[in-house]
Amino acid sequence: MAPVIVIMLDGISADTFARFAARMPHLHALAARGLAVERVAADVPATSLPGRTGILTGLDPSHHGIYGNLVWDGARFRYANPDDVRVPTLPQQALAAGLDVAVLGYGMVRPEDATTFHHAWWAHEMLQRARDEAPIPADEGWLRTARHADASGRIAALAAAGLPAGVPDAYAGDRMHYLMSELTGDQTMLQWTAALASTADPPDLIVTEVLTPDSVQHVAGHDHPFALWSLGYADALVGEVVRGLEAAGRLDSTSLLVTSDHGHGPVDGALYLDALLPGATCASEGGIAYVAVDGAGEADRIAARLRAHGVERLAGDHLPREQRDAVAAFTVPGRAVGFELAAPAERAGATEGPSRYASGHGFAPGTASDERFLVVAGGGVEPQRVPRAASADVAATVRALLGLPPRGVGRALC
Numbered sequence: 160m161a162p163v164i165v166i167m168l169d170g171i172s173a174d175t176f177a178r179f180a181a182r183m184p185h186l187h188a189l190a191a192r193g194l195a196v197e198r199v200a201a202d203v204p205a206t207s208l209p210g211r212t213g214i215l216t217g218l219d220p221s222h223h224g225i226y227g228n229l230v231w232d233g234a235r236f237r238y239a240n241p242d243d244v245r246v247p248t249l250p251q252q253a254l255a256a257g258l259d260v261a262v263l264g265y266g267m268v269r270p271e272d273a274t275t276f277h278h279a280w281w282a283h284e285m286l287q288r289a290r291d292e293a294p295i296p297a298d299e300g301w302l303r304t305a306r307h308a309d310a311s312g313r314i315a316a317l318a319a320a321g322l323p324a325g326v327p328d329a330y331a332g333d334r335m336h337y338l339m340s341e342l343t344g345d346q347t348m349l350q351w352t353a354a355l356a357s358t359a360d361p362p363d364l365i366v367t368e369v370l371t372p373d374s375v376q377h378v379a380g381h382d383h384p385f386a387l388w389s390l391g392y393a394d395a396l397v398g399e400v401v402r403g404l405e406a407a408g409r410l411d412s413t414s415l416l417v418t419s420d421h422g423h424g425p426v427d428g429a430l431y432l433d434a435l436l437p438g439a440t441c442a443s444e445g446g447i448a449y450v451a452v453d454g455a456g457e458a459d460r461i462a463a464r465l466r467a468h469g470v471e472r473l474a475g476d477h478l479p480r481e482q483r484d485a486v487a488a489f490t491v492p493g494r495a496v497g498f499e500l501a502a503p504a505e506r507a508g509a510t511e512g513p514s515r516y517a518s519g520h521g522f523a524p525g526t527a528s529d530e531r532f533l534v535v536a537g538g539g540v541e542p543q544r545v546p547r548a549a550s551a552d553v554a555a556t557v558r559a560l561l562g563l564p565p566r567g568v569g570r571a572l573c
């Protein structure tokens with residue numbers, strides 16, 4: 160079995176991948192010599208933690224449990240964490256099969272499910288400790304990823320060779336400190352990936368991610384010059400992995416799989432939940448809103464109120480079964496509208512207005528801009544163009560590359 164590297168680049172849509180090919184030369188060179196899927200279907204919702212979990216399980220949220228960046232815990236919507244994942248992830252299954260697994264900064268994996276583990280540089284973003292007076296136990300899921308000290312010795316060896324020993328605390332300074340922590344955090348993970356994959360005894364599976372394209376597009380806009388820069392930055396980091404493999408003579412004998420958790424696209428405006436549903440407990444997943452309800456009757460009443468605003472209730476079959484009476488899901492079909500918890504101060508009381516984000520994702524199921532790309536090259540993968548694949552096919556493809564038995568509904572693409 161050839162070693163496998165999975166790199167998730169956050170928020171690069173299928174359309175962006177095709178349209179701005181010149182900004183991503185390394186990725187398109189990989190696509191030219193391997194398997195390229197033009198459109199990978201989006202998860203519901205097409206947001207970051209469900210997307211990450213889908214890539215590593217090949218299941219939908221009704222099974223893996225991560226039906227949003229935020230999940231309902233019976234009293235509030237809180238950030239999902241790796242302990243909320245209800246099914247074995249690919250790293251966990253690979254480890255159980257006796258493989259050597261490195262997880263470098265990829266969210267939604269537990270430290271014990273890898274031989275070599277480093278937390279996502281952004282893990283603290285998910286902690287509500289700083290925002291709430293009473294910390295909630297679920298934060299422990301993220302805290303323990305950040306506390307984990309790598310026992311394999313591999314990260315220490317990388318540091319001894321001159322690479323970073325860790326990542327800065329992104330929340331220890333001002334906005335510039337956060338931005339530079341993001342850029343260095345992403346770079347460190349891919350530098351480590353390149354170096355580990357090029358050692359004499361590389362891990363069988365390395366899983367890592369780059370967040371920058373998502374953050375920059377949200378703020379700048381999906382085709383803004385800064386957003387295009389962020390595509391080039393992510394591509395250059397992948398290029399560093401390719402260069403490392405090439406220098407080690409391993410480029411053809413390592414399978415490199417690159418994909419995204421969801422797409423990105425222009426936002427047409429926002430609906431403000433505080434004015435639409437005063438007193439309700441809500442969460443926003445971009446263009447999908449979750450509302451805590453007390454049974455089907457209340458969900459029906461809320462749906463009737465929201466219909467006047469072009470909002471439709473989703474069937475909710477993407478929710479885990481036991482959540483369906485407690486959480487109702489809503490979206491705006493046919494429009495790239497985001498839900499926001501509260502209107503900006505100058506629009507207090509308005510139900511609709513501009514969005515805080517120039518670009519976004521997680522819109523109504525089937526929205527084209529939510530779809531992403533997939534590229535797999537090396538390790539004997541033959542050149543092939545595939546117009547469409549299902550979300551579950553990504554995990555099925557990684558399983559096949561690793562020699563793990565098929566599981567779930569996905570189809571291996573190579």
Ligand SMILES: [Zn+2]
Binds near residue numbers: 169170206420
């Ligand atoms: Zn994302």
